[in-house]
Amino acid sequence: MKAAVDLRVRLGAVELANPVMTASGTFGYGAEFAGLVKLSCLGAIVTKGISLAPKAGNPPPRVVETPAGMLNAIGLENVGIERFLQEKLPFLRQCGTKVVVNILGDSEEEYAELAARLAGAEGVDALEINISCPNVRHGGMAFGADPQMAAGVVRAVKRQASQPVIVKLSPNVTDIALMARAAEDAGADALSLINTLVGMAIDIRTRRPKLANRTGGLSGPAIKPVALRMVWQAAAAVQIPVIGIGGIATAEDAIEFLLAGASAVQVGTANFYNPQATAQIVDGIAAYLEEQGENSVQNIIGGLRDA
Amino acid sequence: MSEFQKNCTVRRVETLGCNLIRLTLEAPEIAGAVQPGQFVMVACGTNRDPLLRRPLSVHWADAEGTIQLLVRVVGRGTAALAQTRAGESLSLIGPLGRGFSLEASRPCLVGGGIGAAPLLLLAQRLAEQGLKPLVLLGAATAAEAHILQQAFQALGCSLALATDDGSLGHRGFVTELLSAQAAQADKLYACGPQPMMAAVARFGADRGIACEVSLETAMACGLGACLGCAIPDPGQPGAYRHVCKNGPVFLAGEVLWT
Known part of the structure; x- marks a missing residue:
């Protein structure tokens, strides 16, 4: 990586070495990718969503490929906060990058307790509140579709958290600006969006849904235009930093999100088919800035010009 | 790894x-x-x-x-x-992923269709240990069976064949070849359609012969990150294991046979 351009970005009180993060649920707990990509190159690792108790997840089939994308209904399978702290966090601490822990619960109290457990935890640089998972009956998206409920969760977490709090928003809403402002007003330090879009696929031979959960979350390049539009709208609606997510697979994709107003990006599904995607995107952003004669990534954030 | x-x-x-x-x-x-x-x-x-x-x-x-x-x-x-x-x-x-264990002295390999693919490398490694695996191969037709027949024979395997149409070897399921000779095995290895592997697992369980099976599922990453390749864990009702990391090779007892 060239030192000539400054890639540092800020998310509230946290400074990232560069704006490229991993998206929750696509990078495990970091160790899964350690042999394939240099983790210290990343701006931050966002963990798989963690709940108080371990979750087994949904019955299979859980994933299905779709044109330029995939549907998943994993069901938030995770090891739970206890095992996360014992078994996963020690590895993450020594990766040489920032660590964001994604948390999820069924009630305000559960979110608050998770934040309390993680408060002051060494090596946890920020929390990301998942109020947008489409694949579970309770919690998850229920909080993300209602501005009042979302605000309640954010306030409950903020009361306990010692780290900056990122709120991950669902695209499955009518007015993303409304949700963005509700999270900001409740004290969020940053927003991340979008989570997956609710989708479906049917096997016409068996006439059954291809996912056991019937519906799932659509991700991958197919959703990028929708994500970009929503990030642009959310960034215009709030003062806090916005993290762009949705179909980002290349540096060009990431730069589009930065121009639309995102202060950082998360790479998700691309990790599955190209484990080196994040590191390649970091290099690609640096090369673009140099080519454009920019000395800092800050210069292009929100730099979208009029049509 | x-x-x-x-x-x-x-x-x-x-x-x-x-x-x-x-x-x-x-x-x-x-x-x-x-x-x-x-x-x-x-x-x-x-x-x-x-x-x-x-x-x-x-x-x-x-x-x-x-x-x-x-x-x-x-x-x-x-x-x-x-x-x-x-x-x-x-x-x-x-x-x-986790491959086959090579701990065997009288191995019997059972492959159905494309499921025979990983068994050739297994047979080669077993042959390197000086073993002469018994290989039961199931195919749709003689033409399909011929594709792998010679490769296994070249490794010194003793081979029995079954075809759906009877154009070569036994007419019927490869599992119908599980007989006296296979019962002498101390390790069964199976890869193929689910019902075939279930039958091999049962054959082994009935005779106290250890059995390893190789499973296939849809998966997005193969690295243990997407968690898409879940299969039920018979040891813990409601829990799952993952084909990419815990497998693709499992002990027959680690699989919920339906």
């Missing part, structure tokens, strides 16, 4: 009939590290279309650093692989 993401030059693409192709690739790191039963994630097509890699078990690996993949063309991804030409390159990640 060490895994690699590499662009591998395709040395040969053979169209074998019966919708089967055999890819020979220059993949020295993977060839050197692979254990029988492990798999690679292969990027298919151009411009990431189809999007996801396909999990394919390693069929053969040699000391010259080449590996072979035996692939049945069943959908868009494998159809794209069949269009690959010698000299082009394919992106592979691997070797991945």
Whole structure:
């Protein structure tokens, strides 16, 4: 990586070495990718969503490929906060990058307790509140579709958290600006969006849904235009930093999100088919800035010009 | 465990009939590290279309650093692989997952259709230990059986064949070949359709013979991150194991047979 351009970005009180993060649920707990990509190159690792108790997840089939994308209904399978702290966090601490822990619960109290457990935890640089998972009956998206409920969760977490709090928003809403402002007003330090879009696929031979959960979350390049539009709208609606997510697979994709107003990006599904995607995107952003004669990534954030 | 993401030059693409192709690739790191039963994630097509890699078990690996993949063309991804030409390159990640254990003195290998693919590398490693595996192969037709017959025979395996249409060997299921000779085995290895593996697992359980099976599921990453390749854990009702990391090779007792 060239030192000539400054890639540092800020998310509230946290400074990232560069704006490229991993998206929750696509990078495990970091160790899964350690042999394939240099983790210290990343701006931050966002963990798989963690709940108080371990979750087994949904019955299979859980994933299905779709044109330029995939549907998943994993069901938030995770090891739970206890095992996360014992078994996963020690590895993450020594990766040489920032660590964001994604948390999820069924009630305000559960979110608050998770934040309390993680408060002051060494090596946890920020929390990301998942109020947008489409694949579970309770919690998850229920909080993300209602501005009042979302605000309640954010306030409950903020009361306990010692780290900056990122709120991950669902695209499955009518007015993303409304949700963005509700999270900001409740004290969020940053927003991340979008989570997956609710989708479906049917096997016409068996006439059954291809996912056991019937519906799932659509991700991958197919959703990028929708994500970009929503990030642009959310960034215009709030003062806090916005993290762009949705179909980002290349540096060009990431730069589009930065121009639309995102202060950082998360790479998700691309990790599955190209484990080196994040590191390649970091290099690609640096090369673009140099080519454009920019000395800092800050210069292009929100730099979208009029049509 | 060490895994690699590499662009591998395709040395040969053979169209074998019966919708089967055999890819020979220059993949020295993977060839050197692979254990029988492990798999690679292969990027298919151009411009990431189809999007996801396909999990394919390693069929053969040699000391010259080449590996072979035996692939049945069943959908868009494998159809794209069949269009690959010698000299082009394919992106592979691997070797991945838990392979077969080589602890056996009288091994019996049971393969059904494309499920026989990982068994050839297994037979080769067992033969290297001075063993002469008993191999039961099931295929749709004689033409399909011929594709693997010679490779197993060249390793000194003793081979019994079953075909659906009776055009070669026993007419019927390969599991109907599980008889006195197979009952002498101290280890069963199976890969093929679920009902076939279930029958082999039952045969082993009834006789107290250890049995390993290689499973196949849809998966997005092969690395333990997407958690898409879940299968029920019979030891813990409501819990799941993952084919990519806990498998693809499982002890028969680790699988919920339905």
